[in-house]
Amino acid sequence: MSTQLVPSLCPYCAVGCGYYLVVEKGKAIGVEYMTDHPACEGALCPKGNAVLEVLNHEERLQYPLKRAGDEFVRISWEEALDLAANGLARNIKKHGPESLGFLASSRCNNEENYLMQKLARFLGSPHVDNCARLCHSPTVVGLGAVLGTGAMTNNLIDLQNSKCIFAIGTNFTEAHPIVSRWAQKAKDNGATVIVADPRITSTSWMADLHLRINPGSDIDLLRGMMKVIVDEGLADKKFIDERNEGFEELLANLSDFSLEKAAELTGIPAGQIVKAAR
Numbered sequence: 376m377s378t379q380l381v382p383s384l385c386p387y388c389a390v391g392c393g394y395y396l397v398v399e400k401g402k403a404i405g406v407e408y409m410t411d412h413p414a415c416e417g418a419l420c421p422k423g424n425a426v427l428e429v430l431n432h433e434e435r436l437q438y439p440l441k442r443a444g445d446e447f448v449r450i451s452w453e454e455a456l457d458l459a460a461n462g463l464a465r466n467i468k469k470h471g472p473e474s475l476g477f478l479a480s481s482r483c484n485n486e487e488n489y490l491m492q493k494l495a496r497f498l499g500s501p502h503v504d505n506c507a508r509l510c511h512s513p514t515v516v517g518l519g520a521v522l523g524t525g526a527m528t529n530n531l532i533d534l535q536n537s538k539c540i541f542a543i544g545t546n547f548t549e550a551h552p553i554v555s556r557w558a559q560k561a562k563d564n565g566a567t568v569i570v571a572d573p574r575i576t577s578t579s580w581m582a583d584l585h586l587r588i589n590p591g592s593d594i595d596l597l598r599g600m601m602k603v604i605v606d607e608g609l610a611d612k613k614f615i616d617e618r619n620e621g622f623e624e625l626l627a628n629l630s631d632f633s634l635e636k637a638a639e640l641t642g643i644p645a646g647q648i649v650k651a652a653r
């Protein structure tokens with residue numbers, strides 16, 4: 376059987392880098408870089424490069440296991456499906472279909488998640504959830520209220536066009552390593568990188584200004600920066616008028632706040648907050 380290159384996506388983070396799996400006799404034996412992939416341009420971080428270790432790991436779960444005392448024993452797919460179906464049927468009979476809950480994984484693709492909710496509805500249960508909702512519902516609500524959409528408003532590649540990158544609450548060089556390539560391109564083109572993080576991280580290494588705020592003082596830093604922007608007349612009034620709402624409420628919120636207070640709460644000297652805001 377000849378070697379095949381199978382296009383695939385790295386499953387380890389939301390960047391979704393592409394690569395080819397080198398498949399021989401039905402087994403992945405190597406990784407080839409996908410140089411025309413828009414998000415990664417052929418690059419992979421260490422997690423993506425190690426994908427074969429997980430794929431071919433001897434402890435990877437590849438068949439159903441059933442608990443037998445303190446151990447798990449291998450069973451056939453037929454037996455596993457019968458066990459699951461009988462368990463669901465038993466509970467429906469005893470407690471009704473609404474006693475069932477279905478929790479899907481964010482490791483599942485769209486089609487698998489769709490089928491999971493179809494199964495739940497088919498059996499009569501409204502209780503369907505997904506771990507992505509549990510993780511991301513606060514961000515979806517927050518981003519929706521602030522930006523009008525519960526996701527990024529631009530693509531990752533646009534990062535390279537930034538004049539200033541302000542990273543707060545993120546360590547993207549570790550969490551989404553390939554993102555840092557686009558941020559680095561922006562920096563190479565002259566962009567200023569500001570990182571607010573109590574810790575020294577690989578993201579803070581690339582910062583022009585690292586604000587080592589006290590843990591939990593992110594909001595105070597943002598309020599301090601907004602105070603400077605408002606007081607120094609740096610706000611883009613036209614942009615605010617055209618695209619924003621609630622600006623008067625924001626001004627009222629900032630009226631009893633001061634740069635000195637922000638410095639005290641964040642542990643960042645006032646001069647650095649001013650520098651970041653400007």
Ligand code: SF4
Pocket residue numbers: 385386387388389390391392415418419420421422423424551552553554
């Ligand atoms: S950045 Fe790394 S972990 Fe994320 S998708 Fe790309 S290779 Fe995978």
